[in-house]
Amino acid sequence: LGIGNDTHVVVYDTSSAGSFSAPRVWWMFRVFGHDSVSVLDGGMKNWEADGHPVSSQYKKPESREFRATLNASWVKSYEDVLENIKTKKVQVVDTRSAGRFKGTDPEPREDILPGHFPGAINMPFTTFLDPSGKHLGTEALAKLFKDAGVDLQRPLWASCGSGVTACHVVLAAEQLGHPGVPLYDGSWCEWFQRAEQENIISEWGRTTERMIK
Secondary structure: OOOOOOOOEEEOOOOOOOOOOHHHHHHHHHHOOOOOEEEOOOHHHHHHHOOOOOOOOOOOOOOOOOOOOOOHHHEEOHHHHHHHHHHOOOEEEEOOOHHHHHOOOOOOOOOOOOOEOOOEEEOOHHHHEOOOOOEOOHHHHHHHHHHOOOOOOOOEEEEOOOOOOOHHHHHHHHHOOOOOOOEEOOHHHHHHHHOOHHHOEOOHHHHHHHHHO
């Protein structure tokens, strides 16, 4: 893609929310040692709304050498989260919707039921965006974390459904001067498939029972 180690990369997506998966791409560059990367605020949606030019032409880039170095400390595993449930040393934020987190709304993936693991804090990724889809400013972000009971001076990890929207937490913390928030990459998909029932908190069964009645 013409990206070398000295290239400044700007990432964006075409989500109707304004930003969805772009922070994950931003994180991927960062976790592999590339710090010169930015997220286009508001994504393609706001780029067009603000009247900036677009093109349908494709430009084939010249190949470049890119050397990646993984920062493994930024990636957390199922075992890490399981241990943290016992020790409670780290705050873990889950960015799925409130319904999926509580277990009242279905998951979008087959064979995965909704819910969350013990101790998780719910901060839907859409709350990190303003009504137009642009990222909140630092003052609003600080209040968002405070209202959710998250102390950025303490250790923090991020999670979601599959490790994509969780990166909104990583990006927001970086904006507030707390870089390097680790990601539970397997997130809820892995957790639901591997965890014991005692470590799955969900209202799904009760919700289904009420629907049947």
